[in-house]
Amino acid sequence: MMKRISMKYALLTFIFITFFRLFIYPNLNQKQKEIFIDEFVNRSSQDTIISPDGIQSQITLAVVLSLANDLSHIAEFHLLYESWRFIQNFSPLSDGVLIDLIVFCEQPSCSRLPSSCLPLSTQTHLDRTSKCFYEELKVEIVDEWRNYLYMTSIAFMLTEEYRRSMKFYQWILRVDQDALLSPALYFGLKQQHSIPLYKMQFGGIPHGIEFTDQRLKEIAHKLGYKHAGVHNLCSTWLVSPNDSIQLANLTTKIGKHFLLNEFGRHVQGLEDIPNEGEWPKWWFGVISLYAADIAINHFYFYQLTSQHGTEALDHAADSTSSIWSAWQIHCLHNPQPFSKFEHRDHLNAFLNKSSEEQTEMAKNIEQTQLILTKTIDEYHQFDQRKRQFTGTVTVRDYVTALAWQKAYSATGAISY
Numbered sequence: 001m002m003k004r005i006s007m008k009y010a011l012l013t014f015i016f017i018t019f020f021r022l023f024i025y026p027n028l029n030q031k032q033k034e035i036f037i038d039e040f041v042n043r044s045s046q047d048t049i050i051s052p053d054g055i056q057s058q059i060t061l062a063v064v065l066s067l068a069n070d071l072s073h074i075a076e077f078h079l080l081y082e083s084w085r086f087i088q089n090f091s092p093l094s095d096g097v098l099i100d101l102i103v104f105c106e107q108p109s110c111s112r113l114p115s116s117c118l119p120l121s122t123q124t125h126l127d128r129t130s131k132c133f134y135e136e137l138k139v140e141i142v143d144e145w146r147n148y149l150y151m152t153s154i155a156f157m158l159t160e161e162y163r164r165s166m167k168f169y170q171w172i173l174r175v176d177q178d179a180l181l182s183p184a185l186y187f188g189l190k191q192q193h194s195i196p197l198y199k200m201q202f203g204g205i206p207h208g209i210e211f212t213d214q215r216l217k218e219i220a221h222k223l224g225y226k227h228a229g230v231h232n233l234c235s236t237w238l239v240s241p242n243d244s245i246q247l248a249n250l251t252t253k254i255g256k257h258f259l260l261n262e263f264g265r266h267v268q269g270l271e272d273i274p275n276e277g278e279w280p281k282w283w284f285g286v287i288s289l290y291a292a293d294i295a296i297n298h299f300y301f302y303q304l305t306s307q308h309g310t311e312a313l314d315h316a317a318d319s320t321s322s323i324w325s326a327w328q329i330h331c332l333h334n335p336q337p338f339s340k341f342e343h344r345d346h347l348n349a350f351l352n353k354s355s356e357e358q359t360e361m362a363k364n365i366e367q368t369q370l371i372l373t374k375t376i377d378e379y380h381q382f383d384q385r386k387r388q389f390t391g392t393v394t395v396r397d398y399v400t401a402l403a404w405q406k407a408y409s410a411t412g413a414i415s416y
Helices: 002-027 030-047 071-089 139-144 149-158 160-166 184-189 210-223 241-261 284-299 340-351 355-363 369-381 395-414
Strands: 048-051 054-057 059-067 097-105 117-119 132-136 171-174 179-181 201-203 237-239 328-330
Touching: 059 071, 059 149, 059 160, 071 097, 071 179, 071 340, 071 395, 097 160, 097 184, 132 160, 139 149, 149 160, 149 241, 149 284, 160 241, 171 241, 179 395, 210 241, 210 284, 237 241, 241 284, 328 395, 340 395, 355 395, 369 395
Parallel strands: 059 097, 059 171, 097 132, 117 132
Antiparallel strands: 048 054, 171 237, 179 328, 201 237
């Protein structure tokens, strides 16, 4: 039945396009032709992909982030890139889902990206395969946020390059550079996961106390913003392209207020707190989270509930939960393995070993290739109809395996 409907729809579309091209299109002026191509042809190509069985809806998502000129950040991005490449191995789960990776990089970090990452200017349409793109982060943005560079991770969404490229996508997954993607993200986007997919979703990991929450509501009221009382929303956003721009605009505006007015012993209520703040009570380093808290609560005031903050996003990299419980993973500042700082120390120790010792370590594939192969095997064993996403590979196992496999591959490439 569905196949007959698809064939009928395809035939009607063909007849319409033929009639239009023969009798209407030739009589349009140049401007009208450009509008038609942009609004009909290009937009149609965004919504669907053509398959041998007919017309099939496609889910399109862009994973977006900024990358600072910092060697540790660049190394962390390469781990994100490895996870993005790895989850493309999960066909047929990945079929009908396009996940592109787009990074706005501060020079010279752009020159340290994988060779398969192409300039964003080369993106003229969506492809059938996922791609990585980059755009140089404007110097003006870096200079504007020189006193709080973390805000560049949001400000890049206000650029014309971002606006222009986002027209291709239905979803935006805004992440930090120390994030990873899980194959369970496909289940989430296809609405086949036990965790529901909402029109907007954010990482929901506690990072404040009652003092923090109360002060954020008071500041929101002072600035004339509504607040729904939903807190502990982390840095990862899963929203529509338009919403991402609106949220970025609000967050940067509120962030400037925080920088100028909400830190220092001279501020009422902070007399006993150092100028840089006190974690987790009130901390300068997470101004972007505070500003986003107010922006999200105001923008989604009538829809936002605690359900929109989920552990499926910003899931801690040291978690012993199944990898299938996380859609996206965040390497937080935790002391337990997997800790990105501890891993950095282990990497330095590994690099100081002889090539023979490095080779011996790489030959032990129990914590690398076998874990990744087991993750793929678990997917093929799932009873998807019951949505029982349980397995023995943990988030910690998955992150550790990808991190060390990346290290072994990188050192192998230069050991000749």
